[in-house]
Amino acid sequence: MKVMVIVKASAASEAGVMPSKELMEAMGNFNQELVNAGIIESGDGLKPSSEGLRVHFSGAKRSVTQGPFVETNELVAGYWVWNVSSLDEALTWVKKCPNPMMDDSDIEIRPFYSKEDFAEIKDSAGVIAQEKTLQQTLSIQKATLNNYLFFSGRCEEALNYYVQHVGARIGMLIRFSDSPDPLPEGMLAPGFENKVMHCEFTLGDSKVLASDGCGEGTKLSGFSLALTVATADDAHRVFAALAKGGEVTMPLAETFWSPLYGQLIDQFGVAWMVMLPGATP
Structure with missing residues (x-):
């Protein structure tokens, strides 16, 4: 199964505080373990929300807000995408992760939807087939x-x-x-x-x-x-x-x-x- 492992933002990350050399080394070693295990597909850190934009949708209207955004506990500071056998395996790996922040922090694990999850929706076969074709196209583009x-x-x-x-x-x-x-x-x-x-x-x-x-x-x-x-x-x-x-x-x-x-x-x-x-x- 594919999961996104989300590093929640903290007050320090939102303030743009860079990690210490020791934390960088620890996270680098952890990422190397993920690579060696063959489960990581991608992963990156995100800049503070002060450098981002938020688009609000209301019917046909679109409104744009410049960061920073105040709800720190709802913000994302970084992520990985992993292919694992189960949520338990993902949890085992997250428990091995160094604390990604200089202060207290949270990491959230969220499974991706698969095509099978949408199979019971009425008249969804055409959309699922289109999605499969798009995924195949994206995969070949990375060859x-x-x-x-x-x-x-x-x-x-x-x-x-x-x-x-x-x-x-x-x-x-x-x-x-x-x-x-x-x-x-x-x-x-x-x-x-x-x-x-x-x-x-x-x-x-x-x-x-x-x-x-x-x-x-x-x-x-x-x-x-x-x-x-x-x-x-x-x-x-x-x-x-x-x-x-x-x-x-x-x-x-x-x-x-x-x-x-x-x-x-x-x-x-x-x-x-x-x-x-x-x-x-």
């Missing part, structure tokens, strides 16, 4: 797309050249010999055992993915578009759409580098990799 180059045995040579001459910065690099799973017999050309299975390098503000591929040769053998999406539903939906009229070269499946990964060539001849983000070994 990342990278070029994936295949160097046919010269990947490491190319990386070193790009580092020396165009300032490339090498990130992760995995060789075929690093794979914890045995490769299918006959998949790898002789002499490719120590070649680059996968790597990432940054050039300017762009990240490029690369590999030696599995075959022989001395020239660039092609490229793919590597699409990383947020959820398994996104991966299956996008993979099925791209595969329609095309050719699946590797069905979606769990791999040691991704919870879900697959390859295909679409009906226009473009090669794609669709994957979920995963921890690298």
Whole structure:
């Protein structure tokens, strides 16, 4: 379930008092725990209400009030969005949180509505379908797309050249010999055992993915578009759409580098990799 964890404002936060270094460090450590646990989607602190606006709705009229707003106990100073298994899990995490204020404070946990909550409303099917489409669109807008180059045995040579001459910065690099799973017999050309299975390098503000591929040769053998999406539903939906009229070269499946990964060539001849983000070994 998805919950919003709301840090209520205090007199100090409304006065713009900044947290101490010790509190910043404690909250940073707590946020790192949330990241490590894989439950946090987002989180931010809010400036005092003196820097905000409030819009009042009355029929067709709209009136705007400049902050500050006096009801401090009703104001929000910050929040997280978490994906947890239950309210009890969210409560357990909140109890671990350092006091987010220099004085007494409150943190509120509020579950999000889901589509299922509205299913019993009469004639709501069309609205629910529209909401699902909007959520899918928003999710895909957050996906990342990278070029994936295949160097046919010269990947490491190319990386070193790009580092020396165009300032490339090498990130992760995995060789075929690093794979914890045995490769299918006959998949790898002789002499490719120590070649680059996968790597990432940054050039300017762009990240490029690369590999030696599995075959022989001395020239660039092609490229793919590597699409990383947020959820398994996104991966299956996008993979099925791209595969329609095309050719699946590797069905979606769990791999040691991704919870879900697959390859295909679409009906226009473009090669794609669709994957979920995963921890690298």
